[in-house]
Amino acid sequence: MAKSALLRVSDLVKHYGDVRAVDGISFEARTSSVFTLLGPNGAGKTTTLEILEGIREPDSGEIEVFDVRLKRITRAVKQRMGVLLQDGGFEPYLKVREVMRLFASFFESPVPIDEVLSQVALTDKAGALVRTLSGGQKQRLAVGAALVNDPELIFLDEPTTGLDPQARRNIWSIVSDLKGRGKTIILTTHYMEEAEALSDWVCILDHGTIIAQGTPRELTQDFGExxxxxxxxxxxxxxxxxxxxxxxxxxxxxxxxxxxxxxDLPATMESLFAWSREQDVSLRNLIVRQPNLEDVFLSLTGRRLRE
Amino acid sequence: MNDVFLLARTYVATAIRERVTLFWFLIFPVFLLVVLALIFGRVGQEGEINFDVALVNQDAGSSDPVGFAAMVVDVFDGLAKPQVERQEPLFTLHRADQGEDPAEFLDHELTSLRRGRRAAVIVIPEGFGSSVFGQMASSESEGTPLIVYMSGTSVASEMAAEIVGQVLSGIDREILVRAGRFDPADAVTAETVWLGGGDDETLYVDFLLPGMILMGFFVNGLFGVPGAILFNRDRRILRRYWVTPVSVPRYLAGFSLGHLALCGIQFVFLFLLGRYAFGATVSFAQPAALLTLILGAVTFMAFGFLIAALARTANAGMATANILNMPMMFLSGMFFPITGLPAFLKAIVYVNPVSYLVNGLRVSLGVESAAFSPALAIGVPLGWIALSALVASRKLKWDVER
Known part of the structure; x- marks a missing residue:
């Protein structure tokens, strides 16, 4: 049996002046899954998330979350969700433990801080000032602050942007772990490998509208053979x-x-090799691969994700 | 309640751990207190201070039947001599050399006064002696006054002005006695109060300390509030709070509590320093003084919110605070009396809440006389609080704009 939807969005619209940042978006995110909004910068991912996080009000549309229909996110809903902002900051002169204690105080039933710190691997840094943390550690602290209320619904807005590969892997493993524990995760990213590695469902956004959605496999299979x-x-x-x-x-x-x-891979390869002998060029870094989400996006929009 | 308390703690911890903030909130007022108290703290304690005063006698050559001009000269000569063994005299008297042109000497001394090398220049005008004599003969005639030049920008000059004034009124009385028009026995005895000379002295540090404490609160509110709110907003620290259930009113409660706690720390710091390092004697443990302190801290905090509401960015907020800082502080009587200002500057004094709070606090501590009615002293700061709250509640943006 299909899992029920924890979050359902219908006809969400948000304008900034004349710009339709979000132009009638509808989707649903199932319980205990990773739902990804994929798209280039300015596609409307962050605005959609900000509406769902309760820091912006939509011009129109409806949100159904935890089986309640809402026009905007209420404080009661916030008690049950965790948010990792794309560019949120922390007081630089606060210690890691103090940050966690502060965020824990905002919620009715927070989890013990030490538990969260070990979950995001910051136990050793509990006494360190935020300003002394590396980029990856800061991001893990941000994830920790988003998990302090043991939320059912977790928003991660570009969680790995600007992180080195190791720090990115750390975040990925935290996300997988959360999904394993039955959490519903709404993820935005413009890294297609991240979307492919983590997502159960991908929604591709461009110019404020959804241009395709499905599982990563379904989306790439649309390319056929x-x-x-x-x-x-x-x-x-x-x-x-x-x-x-x-x-x-x-x-x-x-x-x-x-x-x-x-x-027709054999025919194309033959032609390619013939061409390379004729031109006397080496085919450096030659790769033969299946289509990925980047190719999907490109074929749909004629543009690349990271432009 | 825990969230409000932890937000307050965040505010204090952040302010104290950040070196730049710590400097402006605690070290700078302390530094200023130390500097001002060291320079002027001993003012008025006889024997330990010394004013450079010039005396120009333009009446030396003229006919003076009684020798009044010479009498004035004698009095100041006396003050320039040590009264007790091993004690410095009150004045160092500068007089024209034998044969020096009095007009030239006067010019030179007035320049010295402007440059802060003299605390006062006293001129006995030509015809002074005969004029006093004439006055004694007929009570109607106008006298020729002594001229005392003071520097409006020097605190030493303010102090010297006070003392010279006392000396002159002493001379005045002496003249009247000699004229037989004044019987000291009948007179209401006008005790000459020497600053710092008696037992119930008002030390300069007692005058200065309340001003320093309010200056600390002022800088705290003017820079600290817009700084914290706008920087935290622009660095998206606030936004992280807004995705949790915490509300703006609760954040505001924590912020204000933290701000007032920081003012409290500042107060304790400056008070202990004033009392134990500089021997301040004022006691703040009285309702009027404590209420004025709280009113001051809240007024300046509200002022900070007003700036935060009107500035678009943190940098604009800091710039606005910088522009307002000096005039509001100096046109308030925080460091020196505000008498004798031109009208347009006086207008600033009258709308400046700092004026009312500084005077109010000093009045409640008994180190200054009331310059404003009690209703104004409370009403003007309250008016600023109301105005700031109104503007901030409408204009202050709690999240970055897109």
Whole structure:
């Protein structure tokens, strides 16, 4: 049996002046899953989240959360949710433990602080001032502050932006752990590998509207039997590369990376090798792969996610 | 209640741990208190202070049947001599050298006064002696007054002015006695009160300390409140609170409590320093003084909210506070009396809540006389609080704009 929806959003609209930041968005997030809003900067991800977090009011639309229909998020709802803001700050001269104690005091039934600190691996840093923490540690503190009330619904707005690969992995493992404990997570990201690694459901946003949604597998399968071929060709002019266009279904050049999309991999590969001998170029970093969410976004909008 | 208390604690901890804030909130007022008390603290304690005073006698050559001009000179000469063994005299008297042109000497001394090298320049005008004599003969005639030049910008000059004034009234009485128009026995005895000379002396530090404490509160409110709110808003620290169930009123309660606690810490700090390092004698343990302190702390906090509400960014808030800081502090009588100001500056004094609070606190401590009616002294600060609360409740933005 399908799990029930913890959060349901219908026809959410938010304007900033003439700009329709959120233009009639509807979706539902199921209990105990990771729901991801994927899209480039300015797609409306953060505005949608800010409405759901209760720091902005929608112009119109309806939110149903914890089986209650609302026009805007109330304080009672906030008691049961945790929020990691994209660019929230902390008092730099507060100690980690003091931050946790402060946030715990905002909720009716907080979990013991030491438990949260160990969950986000900050037990050793409990006595450190916020200003002395590294970027990854600060982000883990932010996650800790969002978990201090043991929330059922957790919003993570771009949780790994600006973090190094190790710190990013740490956050990913915390998210997986939370999902394992039955939490519902609403995630935004513009990293397609993050969306693919974590999400049960992906909603692709562009210009304030949803342009596709489904499981990561469903979304990439919409490409059918296509295969992607990628290589680097920094020393070649576009004239030489144009010859490749005829031997594949789609063809694009992004900086030094050439991506070919094909339904007949053997034929395309043969043509590619013939072309490389003819041009006397090495096919550096040649990769053959399945389409990913980046390709999905590109095929839908003609633009890349990280532009 | 726990959240309010922890928010208050956050405010205090942040202020005390941040070195820059700590400097302005605690070290700077202490520093100013130390500097001012060291420079002027001993003023009025006979033998330990010394004023440079110039005396110009333009009446030396003229006919003076009784020798009044010489008498004045004698009095100041006396003051310039040590009264007790091993004690410094009150005045160092500067007089024209033999054969020096009095007009030239006067010019020179007035320049010295302007540059702060003299506390006062006293001029006995030509015809002074005969004029006094004439006055004694007929009570109607106008006298030729002594001229005393003071520097309006020097505290030493203010102090010297007081003392010279006392000396002159002493001379005045002496003249009347000699004229037979004044019987000391019948007179209401006008005791000459030497600053710091008696047992119930008002030390300068007693005058200064209340001003310093209010200055601490003032700087705290003017810079601390918009600083904390606007920086926390712009760095999205506040936004993190708004995604939790905590409300703006509860945040505000915690913030205000923390701010007032910080003022309390400041007060204790300055009070102990004033009492034990500088021998201040004022006692704040009286309802009027404590209420004035609280009213001051709240007024300046409200003022901070007013700035926070009107400034778009933290930097704009700090700039506004900087612009208001000096005029509000100096046109308030916090450091020196505000008499003799031009009218347009006086207007600032009258709308400036600092004036009322500083005077109110000093009145309640008995170190200054009341300059305003009690209704105004309380009403003006309350008016500022009301205005600030109104503007802040409408204009203050608690979250970054998109």
């Amino acid at each position: 296509e295969t992607m071929i990628e290589f680097r060709a920094d020393e070649l002019g576009s004239g030489a590369l144009e010859a490749l266009r005829s031997c594949c279904k789609d063809f694009r050049i992004d900086g030094a990376t050439v991506t070919m999309e094909t339904e």
